[in-house]
Amino acid sequence: MSLSTQSRTVAGRSTTPPGGEPRRKRQLLGKNPFGLLLSAPYLIFVLAVFAYPLVFAFWMSFHDYFFAAPGVDVDRPFVGLDNFREVLADPAIIRSFGNVGIFLLINVPLTVVLSLVLATALNKAVRFRTFLRVAYYVPYVTASVAVVGVWIFLFSGNGLVNQILGPLAPDPAWLINENWAMPTIAIFVTWKGLGFFILLYLAALQNVSEELYEAASTDGAGKIRSFFSVTVPGVRPATVLVLLLSTVTGANLFTEPYLLTGGGGPNGASSSPVLMMYQRGIEQGSPDSAAAIGVILVIGVLILAFVQRKLAGGDES
Amino acid sequence: MSRAQNILRGVVLTVGALVFLFPFYYMVIGSLQAEPDPTVAGAFPNPANLTLDNYGDINSRINLLQGLLNSGIFTGGVILCTVVFGVLVGYALAQLQWRGRGVTFALALLVQVVPFQLLMIPLYVMIARDYGLADNYVGMILPFAINSTAVIIFRQYFLQIPKELFDAARIDGAGELRILRRIALPLVRPALLTVVLLTFIGPWNEFLWPFLITKEASLQPLAVSLANYLSNVAATAANPFGAVLAGACVLAGPAVLLFILFQRHFVSNNIGSGVKG
Numbered sequence: 001m002s003l004s005t006q007s008r009t010v011a012g013r014s015t016t017p018p019g020g021e022p023r024r025k026r027q028l029l030g031k032n033p034f035g036l037l038l039s040a041p042y043l044i045f046v047l048a049v050f051a052y053p054l055v056f057a058f059w060m061s062f063h064d065y066f067f068a069a070p071g072v073d074v075d076r077p078f079v080g081l082d083n084f085r086e087v088l089a090d091p092a093i094i095r096s097f098g099n100v101g102i103f104l105l106i107n108v109p110l111t112v113v114l115s116l117v118l119a120t121a122l123n124k125a126v127r128f129r130t131f132l133r134v135a136y137y138v139p140y141v142t143a144s145v146a147v148v149g150v151w152i153f154l155f156s157g158n159g160l161v162n163q164i165l166g167p168l169a170p171d172p173a174w175l176i177n178e179n180w181a182m183p184t185i186a187i188f189v190t191w192k193g194l195g196f197f198i199l200l201y202l203a204a205l206q207n208v209s210e211e212l213y214e215a216a217s218t219d220g221a222g223k224i225r226s227f228f229s230v231t232v233p234g235v236r237p238a239t240v241l242v243l244l245l246s247t248v249t250g251a252n253l254f255t256e257p258y259l260l261t262g263g264g265g266p267n268g269a270s271s272s273p274v275l276m277m278y279q280r281g282i283e284q285g286s287p288d289s290a291a292a293i294g295v296i297l298v299i300g301v302l303i304l305a306f307v308q309r310k311l312a313g314g315d316e317s
Numbered sequence: 318m319s320r321a322q323n324i325l326r327g328v329v330l331t332v333g334a335l336v337f338l339f340p341f342y343y344m345v346i347g348s349l350q351a352e353p354d355p356t357v358a359g360a361f362p363n364p365a366n367l368t369l370d371n372y373g374d375i376n377s378r379i380n381l382l383q384g385l386l387n388s389g390i391f392t393g394g395v396i397l398c399t400v401v402f403g404v405l406v407g408y409a410l411a412q413l414q415w416r417g418r419g420v421t422f423a424l425a426l427l428v429q430v431v432p433f434q435l436l437m438i439p440l441y442v443m444i445a446r447d448y449g450l451a452d453n454y455v456g457m458i459l460p461f462a463i464n465s466t467a468v469i470i471f472r473q474y475f476l477q478i479p480k481e482l483f484d485a486a487r488i489d490g491a492g493e494l495r496i497l498r499r500i501a502l503p504l505v506r507p508a509l510l511t512v513v514l515l516t517f518i519g520p521w522n523e524f525l526w527p528f529l530i531t532k533e534a535s536l537q538p539l540a541v542s543l544a545n546y547l548s549n550v551a552a553t554a555a556n557p558f559g560a561v562l563a564g565a566c567v568l569a570g571p572a573v574l575l576f577i578l579f580q581r582h583f584v585s586n587n588i589g590s591g592v593k594g
Contacts, residue, residue, distance in 0.1 A: 028416065034493040035413030038405040039421050045402070045463045049440065050428050056439035067446060118333055121326045134580055135334035138341060141576045143522035145540040146565035149547060150340045153347060153558050160343070163356055191337070223322060252434045255524045259544055274434045274525075281438045282529065294435040301432070 061295045065288040083292035093280075093293060096264070096271040097300070099182050103272070104250045104304075106186035111246045112239060115194050119201035120231055140195035148259045151188055175261050181270040185256050193249060197242050204238030205231070236312065243308045251301045254278065273297045344569070348372070348562035371559035372567075378560065379546050381567050384539030388521055388568075391457050391538050395520040396513055398462035403512060407471025408501050412483055413493075422472070425465040433526075436460070441529055452533045461520055467512045474508045475501070510582045514575065521572055539568045 029036060061083050068074045087093050122132055139147065154160050155174040162169035170177050174184045208231060216226040232239075254274040257264045263279075264271030273293050281290025343360065347353065351368040375381065409415065410422055440460050450456030486496050524540050531537045537545070543564045 030413075030415035030418070032409075032413035032415050032493065035409035035415035036417060038409040038413075038497075039415075039417075042402040042406045042463065042468070043421060043424070045398075046424055046428060049460050050431070050436065050463055051424075053436040053439035053443060054431060056443070057435050060439060060442075067442075118330070121330050124326065125330055127327075130580070132330055132334050134577055135337050137576065137580070138573055139337060141518050141522075141572050142341075142569045143524070143540050143572065145522070145524050145544045145547070146569040147340060147344070149543075149558070149561040149565045150344045150347065152547075153353070153562070154340065154343065160357065160360060194337075248432055252432050254434070255544075259547055262548065274437075277434065277438060278525075278529075282441060287438045287442060290438045294438060298432065298435050 057291050057294055060288050060291040063288060065286075065291070067285055067287065079288075083288045084296070087289050087292045087296065092268055092271065093273070093276050095268050096273050096276045097296075099268075099270060100251060100253060100272055102182045103186045103189075103253060104247060106183055107190050107250050108243060108246050110186075110190045111194060111197055112242055114190070115197035115242065116201050116232070116235065116239070118194070119198045119205060120227065122198065123202060123205045136198050137195035139192045142192075144192065144255045145259065147192065148188075148256065151260060155184060172266075176266050178266055178269040181261050181266060185253070185260055185270055188256055188260065189250070189253070193246070197246065200238050200242060201235060204235040208234035240309060240312045243312060244305050247304050247308065248301060251297055251304075341569070341573075344562050344565055347558060348566045350559055353558045371563035375546070375560040375564040375567075379534070379539075379542040379564065381539070381564070383535060384537065384542045385567070385571075387454075387536055388538040388540065390454055391523075391527065392517060392520040394454060394458035395461045395464070396516045398458065399464045399467045399516045400509065400512060402463065403467025403471045404502065404505055406468045407473075408475050408497065410468070410472045411475030412478070412480065412501070425468045428463055428465045429469070433460070437525070437529070440526075445530055451530050452536050453530075454536070456530050457527050457538075458520075460526060461523070464516060464519065466515060470508060470512055470515075471505065474505065478504060510579065514579055514582055517575065518572060539564075543568055 062078060062080065063076045064079045064082075065076050066074075118136065122129070122136070125132060152175065155162075157173040157176075159173070162173060170180050174180045212230045212234065213226055216230050221229060252274055253272040257270045257272050257275055258278075261270040264275050274297070277290040277293045280293065281287045346360065346362060348371050349362070349367050349369070351366050351370065354363070354366060372381075406421065406425070410418060410425075444456045444459060445451035448456070450459070483496055483500060486500055491499070522540060523538075524544055527538050528541045528544065531541060534542060534545075543561070546564065547561055
């Protein structure tokens with residue numbers, strides 16, 4: 001990523017090599033071993049609550065792992081790909097992956113387009129700027145759990161949305177309708193997260209040079225044309241980031257289906273892989289299957305991220 | 318720039334803002350209604366239908382004050398760890414040269430990238446089963462203590478400070494600890510508020526992990542107890558919405574208030590650099 005800053009650090013340091021006495025120590029620990037001391041507590045934490053569980057997750061997915069009373073020594077044999085086979089043969093789990101696919105197809109493009117358009121408009125706005133900023137960010141800073149209550153109320157059978165739609169309202173209502181449950185969740189998550197992505201685009205827009213817009217308008221480009229020819233390519237690194245982050249957040253969907261549709265209903269139409277991990281791993285006590293779902297999910301996200309990077313071509317970021 | 322375009326932009330932005338704010342307005346109105354009124358007229362305050370009873374109602378089901386306190390302890394613990402680690406490691410990464418610096422930075426970035434959900438099951442096994450830290454504040458805080466956003470923001474921040482400042486102090490004979498205390502820490506103050514605000518939203522709004530790790534109601538953060546009320550109790554109650562929305566207002570209140578008060582410090586550059594590294 002930002003290697004340039006590190007090489008700058010190295011160049012700036014090459015000034016004073018004091019007395020030769022602690023030379024070997026310096027070779028072993030670097031010029032300022034104090035840095036290692038400052039970072040040691042953090043590194044220990046990272047090993048304990050990040051690196052170890054990460055390895056543990058992969059290990060678990062290849063073994064027959066089950067909960068045992070603490071301190072009891074039990075045999076947990078290596079089972080190869082059995083957990084993966086079991087998980088992939090389960091229609092409910094396959095469906096949850098399909099659901100996330102639908103979710104991403106709605107959420108990701110909507111997020112990219114809306115956040116770029118709103119950020120562009122917001123960037124030029126002079127009046128009520130603070131009010132508008134606050135309005136767009138407030139859903140992002142609020143807990144999902146809090147706003148979920150309002151959405152259930154708004155989208156229930158005789159809720160405000162259906163009252164306004166009248167005869168156009170879907171029956172059964174949004175969140176209990178097999179076809180609408182997932183799209184409604186996708187729109188909820190888009191609405192909730194948009195403020196953060198607008199923020200990213202606003203930062204990126206500051207880096208698009210004003211001269212490019214002037215040049216475009218000298219060449220006779222209108223506002224729309226210069227949006228597509230100057231703004232869109234100018235913020236491409238941000239777009240790559242927005243694509244990646246919205247995909248990762250989408251793949252980790254849990255709270256919304258758990259609360260909005262009562263745990264992935266109706267009939268599993270809005271279940272998500274993380275919800276399945278929770279049900280299999282903790283409610284039904286097979287953490288090995290849950291770990292296998294997690295590994296498949298992460299591999300899926302990595303593939304998606306790779307494809308997006310190829311398509312959006314964000315190598316220069 | 319033509320007038321028509323200006324007006325169009327104004328309309329788009331205003332309509333967008335209203336769509337964004339409406340659910341919050343509806344949350345407050347709904348929490349104050351004696352009888353839930355889902356009609357269009359119900360979206361406007363009706364003095365005959367206003368009451369504060371819902372707040373009392375939700376408070377009798379879940380202890381709001383205790384929930385807020387638990388959320389506060391959880392959030393405070395996470396912020397403390399994040400800021401302490403962030404300042405120390407950020408400073409070490411930006412201004413000191415030591416073996417393992419590159420690896421440490423790579424690890425900090427990796428922590429950002431690997432989704433928590435992959436670690437959820439092993440962390441649950443370790444923290445709840447092996448260490449017996451379920452229903453415990455420490456168990457709640459631990460996985461969030463290593464939030465690298467702060468490390469990356471502080472590193473970026475310290476990189477902007479000229480190295481000569483620290484070298485001059487070294488030449489004057491100041492020890493490393495003294496340089497850290499007297500020079501590095503005071504310099505960090507302006508970035509501190511941004512980091513605290515950014516860190517605050519995470520644990521305050523977090524649902525999944527505290528939900529997994531706390532079964533005892535008296536230890537649950539407000540987000541968890543409200544969600545449990547929503548998914549268990551509310552289904553059986555006759556008029557649950559007013560109470561749920563009242564709880565939602567109490568949960569959303571502190572975060573929204575903090576954000577509005579300090580929205581100036583909620584700067585895009587910092588978040589961008591925090592995420593990009």
